[in-house]
Amino acid sequence: MKNYLYSIILITIFLFIWETGARFVHTSFILPAPTEIAMKLWELKVELLLYHLPVTLVIIAIGLGISLVLGIALAISMNISKTLEQAIYPILITSQTIPIIALAPIFVLWFGYSIWSKVIVTIIITFFPITVSTFDGFQSTSKELKELFQTLGATKRQLFFKLEVPSALPSFFSGLKVAVPMSVIGAAIGEWLGAQAGLGYFSRRMMTQFNGAGVFAPIVILSLIGILLFITVVLLEKNILKWRRF
Amino acid sequence: MREQNKKAALQFKNVDFHYKNTEGKIPILKNLNFSVADGEFVSIIGASGSGKSTIFRLIVGLEALTSGSICLNEKAVDNRSGKVGYMPQQDLLMPWRTVQQNAALPLELKKENHLDRKTVKNLLEAFGLKGYENKYPHELSGGMRQRVSFLRATLSGSNVLLLDEPFSALDAMTKLYMQEWLLEQWEQQQSTILFITHDISEALFLSDRIFVITETPITALKEIEVPLERPRRQQDLDKKEVTELKNNLLEQFRTRV
Ligand SMILES: Nc1ncnc2c1ncn2[C@@H]1O[C@H](COP(=O)(O)OP(=O)(O)OP(=O)(O)O)[C@@H](O)[C@H]1O
Ligand SMILES: [Mg+2]
Numbered sequence: 001m002k003n004y005l006y007s008i009i010l011i012t013i014f015l016f017i018w019e020t021g022a023r024f025v026h027t028s029f030i031l032p033a034p035t036e037i038a039m040k041l042w043e044l045k046v047e048l049l050l051y052h053l054p055v056t057l058v059i060i061a062i063g064l065g066i067s068l069v070l071g072i073a074l075a076i077s078m079n080i081s082k083t084l085e086q087a088i089y090p091i092l093i094t095s096q097t098i099p100i101i102a103l104a105p106i107f108v109l110w111f112g113y114s115i116w117s118k119v120i121v122t123i124i125i126t127f128f129p130i131t132v133s134t135f136d137g138f139q140s141t142s143k144e145l146k147e148l149f150q151t152l153g154a155t156k157r158q159l160f161f162k163l164e165v166p167s168a169l170p171s172f173f174s175g176l177k178v179a180v181p182m183s184v185i186g187a188a189i190g191e192w193l194g195a196q197a198g199l200g201y202f203s204r205r206m207m208t209q210f211n212g213a214g215v216f217a218p219i220v221i222l223s224l225i226g227i228l229l230f231i232t233v234v235l236l237e238k239n240i241l242k243w244r245r246f
Numbered sequence: 247m248r249e250q251n252k253k254a255a256l257q258f259k260n261v262d263f264h265y266k267n268t269e270g271k272i273p274i275l276k277n278l279n280f281s282v283a284d285g286e287f288v289s290i291i292g293a294s295g296s297g298k299s300t301i302f303r304l305i306v307g308l309e310a311l312t313s314g315s316i317c318l319n320e321k322a323v324d325n326r327s328g329k330v331g332y333m334p335q336q337d338l339l340m341p342w343r344t345v346q347q348n349a350a351l352p353l354e355l356k357k358e359n360h361l362d363r364k365t366v367k368n369l370l371e372a373f374g375l376k377g378y379e380n381k382y383p384h385e386l387s388g389g390m391r392q393r394v395s396f397l398r399a400t401l402s403g404s405n406v407l408l409l410d411e412p413f414s415a416l417d418a419m420t421k422l423y424m425q426e427w428l429l430e431q432w433e434q435q436q437s438t439i440l441f442i443t444h445d446i447s448e449a450l451f452l453s454d455r456i457f458v459i460t461e462t463p464i465t466a467l468k469e470i471e472v473p474l475e476r477p478r479r480q481q482d483l484d485k486k487e488v489t490e491l492k493n494n495l496l497e498q499f500r501t502r503v
Contacts, residue, residue: 243341
C-alpha cells in the first residue's frame with residue numbers, strides 16, 4: 001500500500017482542484033464536480049449496475065475471449081511457419097496505422113445494433129497486443145536452450161510445451177496487461193456508436209441530454225472494470241510466474 | 247591410479263567437417279582421428295576459435311559430419327541426440343524451473359518419470375545441493391548453478407560427458423573447489439569425461455591426457471599424457487615435470503598468437 005501513497009496523494013489533490021474549479025465555473029452540464037458524479041452514481045446504481053453493466057461485461061468477455069484464441073493461434077502458427085510470419089507480421093504491424101475508431105461505424109452498418117458490432121470493435125482493438133506479444137515471446141526462446149533440448153533428444157511437442165510456452169509467458173502477460181484495459185475502451189466505443197443498452201450507450205444518451213454527471217457516472221464504472229481486470233491479470237501473472245523476482 | 251579398461255568410449259574416424267557461409271566453406275576438421283578410452287578424463291585445449299566447441303557440437307549431433315564417422319562405445323552411431331551428456335559453455339538453466347526440475351529434465355524428456363523423485367533427490371544431496379531442491383536458478387551461486395548443470399548432464403544416462411569450459415566464469419577459489427569436486431564425482435560415477443578449457447593448469451590437474459589443437463583446420467590432435475598419479479592435490483602441479491610441461495604448452499600458445 002505504501003507504494004501507492006504518492007499516487008493517492010496526487011489523485012486527491014487533482015480531485016480537490018477539480019471540485020473547486022467545477023463549483024467556481026458552475027456549469028455542471030460541461031464540467032460536473034466529482035461530488036455530483038458520485039451522487040449521480042449512487043442515484044443510478046440499480047439501473048447502471050444491474051442493467052447496463054452486465055451488457056458491457058458480456059461484450060468484454062466475448063471480445064477478449066475470441067481475441068485470445070485467435071491471437072494465440074496466429075502467434076503459434078507464425079512461430080511454426082516462417083512463410084506465414086513473413087506474410088502476416090508486416091501486415092499486422094501496418095494495420096496499426098489504420099484508425100480503427102474511424103472504421104467502427106462500418107461494423108455497425110454490417111452487424112447492426114446486435115452484440116457483434118461491439119464485439120468486433122473489441123476484438124480488433126485487443127487482437128494486436130495479444131498476438132504480437134505472444135509471438136515475440138515465442139521468438140525470445142533462447143537458441144542455446146533449444147539446442148540443449150535437441151541434444152537431450154526432445155520431441156517437437158516437448159520442445160513446444162516445456163520450452164517455448166514457458167519462454168513466451170512473460171511477454172504474453174505483458175501483452176495481456178495492455179489488452180485488458182483496451183478491451184473496456186473497445187466495448188465502450190462500440191456501444192457509443194450503436195447500441196440499446198450498456199455503459200457506453202448510457203453515457204452517450206446522457207450526453208444528448210446535457211447531463212454532465214450522467215455522462216461521467218458510467219465512465220467511472222468502466223474505469224473500475226478496467227482496473228479490476230488489470231489487477232486480475234497481475235495476480236495471475238505473479239502466481240504463474242512465481243520464479244520471477246517481482 | 248584408477249583402472250582403465252581398454253575399451254574406447256568415443257572415437258572419431260576420418261572425420262571431415264566444414265561450416266558454410268556466404269563466402270564459401272570454412273574447413274574445421276580434416277580427416278581427424280582420435281579415441282578416448284572408457285573411464286578416461288581428457289582435456290582439449292586450443293586457441294579461441296580453433297574448433298573446440300565444434301568438436302562437441304559434432305559429437306552431440308548439433309552439426310552434421312561432412313564425412314567419416316563417430317563411434318560411441320565402439321559402435322558407429324548416426325543419431326547421437328540424447329546419447330551423450332552435454333554441458334554447454336554457459337550453465338543454461340531454465341529460470342522457470344527449480345533446481346530439481348532443471349536437473350531432472352533429461353529423465354522427463356525420456357519419460358522416465360518414475361526415476362525422478364528418488365534418484366534426483368539422492369543425487370542432489372551427493373552434489374551438495376541439499377536444501378536447494380526447490381530454489382530457482384537465480385537464487386544460486388555460480389558454482390551451484392554449474393553443479394546443477396553438471397548433474398543434468400549426468401542424468402542424460404550416458405557414460406560419456408562433454409563439458410565445455412564449465413568453470414570459466416567462476417572466481418579462482420570456487421574454481422579450485424569445483425575442480426576437486428569434479429574429480430570426486432568422476433571417480434564415483436566411473437564416467438568418461440571430455441573437458442574443454444583455456445586454462446592449462448586446470449587441464450593438467452584434471453586430465454589423464456590433454457589434446458592440444460595446434461592448427462585449424464584440425465588434422466590431428468597433439469596428445470600429451472599427464473605425468474601425475476591419482477588422487478591428486480593442487481600442490482602436485484608444482485612438481486618439476488609438470489611445470490616443465492606447462493611452460494612448454496604456454497610457449498606453444500605464445501608463438502601461435
Ligand atoms: N555456425 C557457424 N558458421 C560459420 N562459422 C562458424 C560457426 N560456428 C563457429 N564457426 C567458426 O568456426 C571456428 C571454430 O569455432 P568454435 O566455436 O568451435 O571455437 P572454440 O575453439 O570453441 O572457441 P572458444 O574458445 O572461443 O569457445 C571459429 O572460427 C568460428 O568462427
Ligand atoms: Mg567454445
